[in-house]
Amino acid sequence: MKRRNFIKKASLSGVGLAIGSTLIGCENKPSEDKKHVSSSEQIKLPLVIATWHVIDSTAKAMEILQAGGSALDAVEQGCRVEEANEKGQSVGKGGLPDRDGNVTLDACIMDKHGNCGSVVYLQNITHAVSVARKVMEDTPHVMLAGEGAKQFAISKGFQPEDLLTEASKKAWEKWKVEAKYKPIINIENHDTIGMLAIDKNGDISGACTTSGLAYKMGGRVGDSPIIGSGLFVDNEIGGCVATGLGEEVVKTVGSFLVVELMRQGKSPQEACEEAIGRIVNKPNSDYKNFQVGYIAVNKKGETGSYSIHQWFSMTKFQDGVNEQIQSDYFIKT
Secondary structure (H helix, E strand, O other): OOHHHOOHHHOOOOOOOOOOHHHHOOOOOOOOOOOOOOOOOOOOOOEEEEEOOOHHHHHHHHHHHHOOOOHHHHHHHHHHHHHOOOOOOOOOOOOOOOOOOOOOEEEEEEOOOOOEEEEEEEOOOOOHHHHHHHHHHHOOOOEEEHHHHHHHHHHOOOOOOOOOOHHHHHHHHHHHHHOOOOOOOOOOOEEEEEEEEEOOOOOEEEEEEEEEEOOOOOOOOOOOOOEOOOEEEEOOOEEEEEEEOHHHHHHHOHHHHHHHHHHOOOOHHHHHHHHHHHHHOOOOOOHHHOOEEEEEEEOOOOEEEEEOOOOOEEEEEEOOEEEEEEOEEOOOO
């Protein structure tokens, strides 16, 4: 299942979803399939995991790690692969635009020391994740936005270019024909690549990059560039990245929550499941009509993933195997 269809499966049309009383009264349940959760005896480093089916991205990250590169280098270079993938339409060049036809990018990165950098509402620069790293390393700030982020990127040698490809422009023009100009959440598709890596030294870093909610209101920013929501890394504990409807991730500071749950002794899988539970068990939660997914890794190299709806997946590269792993999910139909 392609990641662009992830949100479609839970659109407001309700296709394929059970909306009866069994869902209204459901509670967060433990995962029945935890085959992708590694035992301590099986852990082999280095290790890379990422949201969705992005084997080219994880392959690039592993190439960096195998050559002796750091986890930070690996996640940056891995995310850049997807940012340059014009066919993806959800990250970097070729991303679907906002309602006004502007492609705007959000990204963040975090290293083993807890240092982090972020860019929001960045336009005309393909590799937002690399600009975020420059913010982290070359400024006293954590986050730069809009025109300021763009000018900073240009000052660092990034070349501006038009990110709206012909395919994305046609999709936007088709959407405008019947689109209602109001911020209805989760009608259009959106997504992210989030990546976590552990290098041979056992150090963890992470990155997250996206073009955000397709046809969003101009100026909208989701969870992806927000440290603690879209991404969080604690080198003593582990890391987490989020995907799906950013507004819901922000409300629970999801990635930070997952790491803190691991700090309390939960496995990555258990932590991801509880974090999803925090969302779906909120009073008046409309979780049947939106998606959120988490992936996580702890210091031992154990991994986990979980989502609200079916079809979310994680790509994992470890011990010579680069594979897509379907995530367990909350709503069983």
